[in-house]
Amino acid sequence: MDMDTLNSGSGKLVGLSFEMGPIRPPSEGGSYSLLIRVTRNCPWNQCTFCYGRPYDHEKFQMRSVDEVKADIDTAGLLCDEIKNVSWELGYNGDINTQVGTALIRRMPQLGNSHSFINVFNWLHSGARTAFLQDADTPIIPTPRLVEIIRYLREKFPSLERVTSYARAKTIFKKKEEDLKDLSCAGLTRLHIGL
Secondary structure (H helix, E strand, O other): OOHHHOOHHHHHHHHOOOOOOOOOOHHHHHOOOEEEEOEEOOOOOOOOOOOOOOOOOOOOEEOOHHHHHHHHHHHHHHHHHHHHHHHHOOOOOOOOHHHHHHHHHHOHHHHHOHHHHHHHHHHHOOOOEEEEEOOOHHHOOHHHHHHHHHHHHHHOOOOOEEEEEEEHHHHHHOOHHHHHHHHHHOOOEEEEEO
16 A cells, blocks of 8 residues: 555644653663653753753743643554554554655655654654653652653553653652652653762
8 A cells, every 4th residue: 555545544643743842861862762741941950061051041840740641642642643554554553664754755744743753763663762851850749750650651551761851959859758659650760960
């Protein structure tokens, strides 16, 4: 089957997007992590090692659990639509470059969709890792962050690793029980700036 005979439902991909922040650790790019924005900007924004000062001194914000869950749901819809196209093209749900090429050829605007590109690359690489953006997500009250991580892991059971940035000062202020709760929820690694 060629792209011209695809089910018109694949057009849903064009309207699906979710919020993403400007940075992630290099190790999360190489593994094509799914990027889920939990906070906006950085509460500190004074680290000399932060390349490019990407937050431009914008005000730090904690996103609501519902906002983040809605973005996770949108990422899930993107996954479903991409997999449907793979099946329609005869690739049995396998996400490969032929599927991506066919989709972008049919809907060129997908080439400019950061959400589509992030989810496609994540699926293509095995859908094993997720990174919680922006900076210092553990600053969020632990029960809220636990709820987000659990929801993410329920939605995407293939996840092997969920990581985030954190400030040493934030982690120092967390109770040991909070850190255990985050670990039990499925947070597997923190990138800590000193």
